[in-house]
Amino acid sequence: MANPCGPYRLPLVLLPLSFVLALSPWLLFRPGQRIVDEPFPASGIVPVARRWQDAGNDDEWAGWGVTQGDEYEERRQRAAVQARVTAAWSLAQKRTNAKRLAEVVRWQGTAPDVASEDDLAPMSALAASLGDDRSSPQLAEATKLTTTPRPIDTKTTWVFCAPQWQECTCDGEIRWGNNKKWQVVKLKPNKTTSQVTCAVGQSGLKDMRPGDNGKHCECGVHIGSGYGKSLNPMVFQDADVPEEAKVVGSCEMYQDQMHQGELGKKWWDAIKGFCGMNDGIHGGEKCLKPEDLRRSVKAYLDIRFTQNYARYYDSSGWAEYGFLSHCYASTSSLERGMARNLIVSVQKFSKHPLILMNFGMVTPQEWNEEAHPQMVLLHSSPLPAHAARSASLDKLRAILLARLKVGIVVDFDGWVGPRVDIMFQRTQEEVTKEYPLPVLPVHFLDKKPEGSSSTWWNRFCPTGIPCTLQTTRWGHAHATWTVWALPFIGRWLRRNLRDETLHARSDMKDTPENRLRLGDVSGDEDLLNVAIWEEGGTKQWCKFDIPDPGEYEAMLTANGKKCKQNCADIAADPRFQPEAIPKVYYTTSHAVDPEASAKYLDRLEDLLNKGKLPPSILYKGKFYEDADELRAAHPQLRCLV
Numbered sequence: 001m002a003n004p005c006g007p008y009r010l011p012l013v014l015l016p017l018s019f020v021l022a023l024s025p026w027l028l029f030r031p032g033q034r035i036v037d038e039p040f041p042a043s044g045i046v047p048v049a050r051r052w053q054d055a056g057n058d059d060e061w062a063g064w065g066v067t068q069g070d071e072y073e074e075r076r077q078r079a080a081v082q083a084r085v086t087a088a089w090s091l092a093q094k095r096t097n098a099k100r101l102a103e104v105v106r107w108q109g110t111a112p113d114v115a116s117e118d119d120l121a122p123m124s125a126l127a128a129s130l131g132d133d134r135s136s137p138q139l140a141e142a143t144k145l146t147t148t149p150r151p152i153d154t155k156t157t158w159v160f161c162a163p164q165w166q167e168c169t170c171d172g173e174i175r176w177g178n179n180k181k182w183q184v185v186k187l188k189p190n191k192t193t194s195q196v197t198c199a200v201g202q203s204g205l206k207d208m209r210p211g212d213n214g215k216h217c218e219c220g221v222h223i224g225s226g227y228g229k230s231l232n233p234m235v236f237q238d239a240d241v242p243e244e245a246k247v248v249g250s251c252e253m254y255q256d257q258m259h260q261g262e263l264g265k266k267w268w269d270a271i272k273g274f275c276g277m278n279d280g281i282h283g284g285e286k287c288l289k290p291e292d293l294r295r296s297v298k299a300y301l302d303i304r305f306t307q308n309y310a311r312y313y314d315s316s317g318w319a320e321y322g323f324l325s326h327c328y329a330s331t332s333s334l335e336r337g338m339a340r341n342l343i344v345s346v347q348k349f350s351k352h353p354l355i356l357m358n359f360g361m362v363t364p365q366e367w368n369e370e371a372h373p374q375m376v377l378l379h380s381s382p383l384p385a386h387a388a389r390s391a392s393l394d395k396l397r398a399i400l401l402a403r404l405k406v407g408i409v410v411d412f413d414g415w416v417g418p419r420v421d422i423m424f425q426r427t428q429e430e431v432t433k434e435y436p437l438p439v440l441p442v443h444f445l446d447k448k449p450e451g452s453s454s455t456w457w458n459r460f461c462p463t464g465i466p467c468t469l470q471t472t473r474w475g476h477a478h479a480t481w482t483v484w485a486l487p488f489i490g491r492w493l494r495r496n497l498r499d500e501t502l503h504a505r506s507d508m509k510d511t512p513e514n515r516l517r518l519g520d521v522s523g524d525e526d527l528l529n530v531a532i533w534e535e536g537g538t539k540q541w542c543k544f545d546i547p548d549p550g551e552y553e554a555m556l557t558a559n560g561k562k563c564k565q566n567c568a569d570i571a572a573d574p575r576f577q578p579e580a581i582p583k584v585y586y587t588t589s590h591a592v593d594p595e596a597s598a599k600y601l602d603r604l605e606d607l608l609n610k611g612k613l614p615p616s617i618l619y620k621g622k623f624y625e626d627a628d629e630l631r632a633a634h635p636q637l638r639c640l641v
Contacts, residue, residue, distance in 0.1 A: 157228075159235040160382045161219040161361045162198045163391030166328045167335065169195045170219035170361070171227040177208035178215045178385045195332065213522070214388040219361055231362050232329070233300045234381035248309070248317055248378065249299035249401055251275035257316060263405075266483050270400060270490030271297055273498070284499030286519040292384050293497060299401045302358075302377035308369040309376050312353045318403050319376075321352040321424045326398040327412045328360030328382075328391075336364055337594025338413050341601060343372050345415035348605050350374070352421060354410075357398035359391075378402065389497070392477075392524040396493045399481065409478045414545070414589040415597060417552070418608045419616050423544065423586055427480040430539055430640060436484040437532060440475030441541040442581055442639055446573040447474035454526065459516050460533055462508060466575060469505070471533045473576035477525035478545040478587070492531040496521060502534075540577075542639035543570045544584040549591045549600050551583065556603055558614040561623040569619060579636055582619035617641060 158175065161168035168174055174194045175182040183206055185194055196203035198217040209215055221228045233245040247253070254275065258268035274297040276290055288296070301309050312319045323346055327339070339356075346354040353374045359382045367377060380401055383389055399407065406424050410416060430439050448465065449457035461467035481489065495502075499519030504510040516534070521527045546552065554566040569580035591597040607613040617624040619637075624630040627641035 156220040156222065157236075158218040159221050159231065159361060160385075161217040162328050163216050163382065164213070165197075165199050166217075166360075166391065167195065167197050167332055168217035168219065168361075169193060169332060170217075170221075172220040172222070175218050175220070176205045176215070178212050179209065181208045182218075183208055212388065213390060214385045216382075216385055227362075232358055232360060232379040232381075234295075234298065234379055235361055244303055246301045246303065246306070247298065248301045248313075249297065249403070251294050251297065253317070254297070260316060263316075263318065263483060266486060267403075270486040273490060273494035278494075278498070281498070281500060284501060284517065284519055286388065286499035288384070288387055288497045292387065293494075295381055296383065296397060296497070297400060298380060299357075300379040302363070302367075302379060304368045305375065305377045306369075308353070308373065312376060313403075318405055319353065319355070320404075321406045322355045322376075322402065322404045322408075323350070323352065323410050323416060324355050324357065324398055324402050324404060324407050325410050325412050325414075326357040326359060326394055329358045329363040334592070334594065335412075336366075338591060338597075339364070339367075341591060341594055341597040342410065342412065342415045343375055344598075345417070345601055347372075347374050348601060349416055349418050349608075350421050352424065355402045355404065355407075357394075357402060359394045359397075383497075387497070390523040393493065393496065393527070395477065395524045396489055396527070399479065399489050400486065400493070404481075406482050408480050408587075410587050411478065411589050413591050414478075414587055415549075415591055415601065416587050417546075417585050417616070418604055418613060420586040423480065426640070428482055431480065431482040431485050433484055435539065437488050437535060437537045437539070438479040438481040438485045438528070439539045439541055439640070440472075440477065440479055440528060440532070441543055441545050442570065442577060443474045443476040444543065444547050444570050445474065446571070454520075454522070455513075456516055456521055456526075456530055458513050459505070459508075460530075462514070469533065471536055471538055472529075472540050473573055475525075475529055475532065475540055476545055477528055478589070479528065480541070488531065488535070492518070492527060496527055540639050542582045542584050542637070542641050544586040544641075546583060546585055546588040547590060549588050549593075549597050552585060552588065552600050552604065554583075554618055555585055555614055555616075555623075556600075556607065558623060561614055563618055563621045563623065567618070567621045577638055579634070579638075580620075581639055582617055582624075582630065582637070582641065584641055585616045585618070 156172070161170055161174065171193050173187055174185040174196055176185065176196065176198060177183055185196055185203070185205075187194055196205065196217060198215070199205065200207040200215075221231065233241045251271075251274070254268060254271050257264045258272075259265075274293045276294070312322070325342060327335075329335075343354060343356075346352075353376055355376050355378065358377060358379050363377065367375070369375070378401065380397065383391070383394065395409065399409070406427055408420075408423055408427065427439070431437070449461055449467065450465075457467070460469040462469065494500075495518040499517065501518070502516040504514035508514045516530070518527075521530055551566050554563050557565045570583060572578055572580045604613065614623040615625045617626070617630055619630060619634060624633070630641055631637065
């Protein structure tokens with residue numbers, strides 16, 4: 001009896017000669033390569049078509065798209081054969097309508113390369129005449145319809161790959177620069193992938209536009225190739241977005257929900273400024289175009305995470321709780337390693353999901369909901385190059401697009417630790433209707449205007465140091481929020497992207513130096529601090545985002561509640577936090593050594609499971625069970641736990 005889980009074998013006695021001939025190219029393959037079966041997902045059909053896989057590289061398929069050098073024609077011919085076999089077998093199974101056949105061939109990554117709609121349409125007409133006889137002459141004739149491969153579109157479409165300082169990996173050429181001034185990085189001989197760090201002086205890159213913050217990397221893509229189909233839908237023009245991509249956020253959807261109770265109202269207040277409703281407020285010279293603003297709040301769900309999305313999000317597109325991280329989805333080993341630790345840490349130490357917002361070009365193929373049951377992957381577009389804005393502002397867009405009722409930012413180079421879910425309850429208690437602002441943890445640095453080139457400090461330091469109109473110590477941009485704070489996030493991000501200018505405060509003379517031009521506030525952390533000070537925010541968390549994974553040695557080497565190693569508190573400042581600041585071991589950042597982080601996560605999990613892990617709050621060399629115990633011992637503390 002045949003093994004039902006084994007590879008499918010066609011009954012050759014039923015196959016026409018032309019079908020057998022179609023298979024013949026697969027019988028000849030190069031040394032060092034083998035052929036492997038690949039099941040067709042969720043269809044009930046196992047296609048005869050097979051794909052090449054380099055020996056010893058079980059996790060990476062050889063590409064079927066446009067390639068360089070001598071392999072081009074060979075791969076194109078193999079793609080043609082693949083389409084013929086897939087088409088013939090689909091017909092034999094009486095799955096012969098043009099739409100179904102197009103889906104089969106499209107999944108194989110060959111439809112744009114070897115078969116046009118004109119090719120596929122006659123096959124549909126054969127359905128009625130085909131009986132159960134798989135050796136039908138009509139079937140043999142059908143297999144000839146795609147024997148002549150249609151030329152692959154060799155026109156290069158340049159799509160955004162990565163912003164300045166980020167890494168770009170591309171199955172093609174890369175160009176670096178902005179606004180018609182580009183440096184092209186050619187593919188190296190015998191290579192199908194290019195990789196660069198998008199920064200002046202890195203990877204041989206020159207300063208193509210001195211002083212331009214909008215410099216970025218772009219990838220040369222052939223839209224019809226298999227690689228082209230694996231990209232973030234938002235990097236394409238609307239006409240080129242894959243049909244199966246699912247929109248989960250757009251101005252049209254948001255406006256439809258504006259009357260759905262308090263949540264709908266708050267959400268529309270947060271997002272309407274991106275959708276053309278600006279209440280007559282004028283933008284400045286660096287204002288994004290209306291179409292760019294609308295596009296900036298559009299989001300797609302990655303098709304690999306549909307079940308996770310349905311589990312964590314309700315029918316109106318909201319999730320109750322979640323961690324949020326954003327990325328540009330480099331496929332380098334370092335980026336994959338950091339992502340793996342972030343994803344695994346959430347699975348180890350939380351019951352809530354990780355929402356990963358990708359603004360990059362392509363995501364690792366191993367990301368899927370079977371391997372990552374607490375992850376949801378969303379996509380949105382990078383800001384256009386002409387916006388000349390810091391890519392860090394994408395974090396604020398991610399907060400809006402994730403649509404979390406209660407959220408915690410964890411940067412892509414970070415992870416979460418034991419007992420972190422306490423922060424969701426605490427965030428709900430602190431970010432309320434009465435205090436509708438996000439709460440940031442204190443920064444380990446007490447930043448001041450000295451040495452800063454940012455002119456906006458003048459607004460908060462009208463008489464010099466101390467800055468009398470600054471209302472909190474400098475905060476780290478690891479924000480926590482509830483829906484009550486979303487209008488604040490949307491309002492201030494809109495002001496930045498529209499380059500709006502605020503007049504001088506009522507207690508100041510309205511002179512140019514006392515006005516606040518938001519387009520000049522360069523990054524996410526600057527904008528969050530400026531906005532909180534401007535609106536009189538006073539709340540800050542103690543340091544729950546530990547600055548480096550090595551600090552966790554304090555927990556791992558503790559003797560009961562007594563710290564033995566890495567016991568120092570966060571430094572005080574004379575005005576806002578005059579006492580040293582406690583460390584609260586809920587998350588970490590700067591986890592740029594994936595191997596070391598993985599070991600920390602395993603050690604933490606082991607001690608937690610054994611009941612030997614000390615409490616998470618460390619102050620003055622002692623671990624405290626909770627905020628109440630800490631306050632009782634140190635009532636003078638001002639930061640929140």
